[in-house]
Amino acid sequence: MAQNKKVVLTVEGLKKIESELEQLKTVRRKEVAGRIKTAIAFGDLSENSEYDEAKNEQAQVEERIFKLENMVRNAEIIDDEDISLEVISVGSKVKVLDMEFDEEVVYSIVGSAEADPYDGKISNESPVGDALLGKEVGEVVEVQVPDGIIKYKVLEISR
Structure with missing residues (x-):
C-alpha cells in the first residue's frame, strides 16, 4: 500500500x-x-x-x-451528513433490483479497506460499486462481471 x-x-x-x-x-x-x-x-x-x-x-x-x-x-x-440521498456515493446504502432474478438486494458502498461482500459492504472500486456511483433512484445500471452482464435498477438510496 x-x-x-x-x-x-x-x-x-x-x-x-x-x-x-x-x-x-x-x-x-x-x-x-x-x-x-x-x-x-x-x-x-x-x-x-x-x-x-x-x-x-x-x-x-x-x-x-x-x-x-x-x-x-x-x-x-x-461523514453521514455528507452522504447524498439524491445520488449514490461512498457511504450510501442502496436498495437495487437484480432485474435478471427479480430480487431486491441491499448494498452499502464503502471504501476498499472496509469491503465485506458477505456483509453487503461492497467497495467503491468493485465493478458493481463503481457502476452504482453517481446513479439516482430509477436508473438502470449494467455491470460487466465475469459471468456476463448484470442489470440493476436503483430503488432506494439511504444512509
Missing part, C-alpha cells in the same frame, strides 16, 4: 480499524512476546520451531499494526 494513498472510510469503518489496532497493540503484542520468551527458555534457537513460529507471528502482527496505522493516518472519513 502506498504511504500516502487516501483510504476512504466511514465512521463505523474507522472505529473498527481503531479497535483492531488497539487489540493488536495491547493484547496480541504481549501474547506473542510471551510466546517468544517461553520459546527462548527451551534453549537452542537454531532448531527451535516454537521460537521460529512466534517470531513469524510477531512479524505478522507488526506488519498489520503498520498497515492499520497507515490507514488511520491517511483516512478520509465519510
Whole structure:
C-alpha cells in the first residue's frame, strides 16, 4: 500500500480499524512476546520451531499494526451528513433490483479497506460499486462481471 494513498472510510469503518489496532497493540503484542520468551527458555534457537513460529507471528502482527496505522493516518472519513440521498456515493446504502432474478438486494458502498461482500459492504472500486456511483433512484445500471452482464435498477438510496 502506498504511504500516502487516501483510504476512504466511514465512521463505523474507522472505529473498527481503531479497535483492531488497539487489540493488536495491547493484547496480541504481549501474547506473542510471551510466546517468544517461553520459546527462548527451551534453549537452542537454531532448531527451535516454537521460537521460529512466534517470531513469524510477531512479524505478522507488526506488519498489520503498520498497515492499520497507515490507514488511520491517511483516512478520509465519510461523514453521514455528507452522504447524498439524491445520488449514490461512498457511504450510501442502496436498495437495487437484480432485474435478471427479480430480487431486491441491499448494498452499502464503502471504501476498499472496509469491503465485506458477505456483509453487503461492497467497495467503491468493485465493478458493481463503481457502476452504482453517481446513479439516482430509477436508473438502470449494467455491470460487466465475469459471468456476463448484470442489470440493476436503483430503488432506494439511504444512509
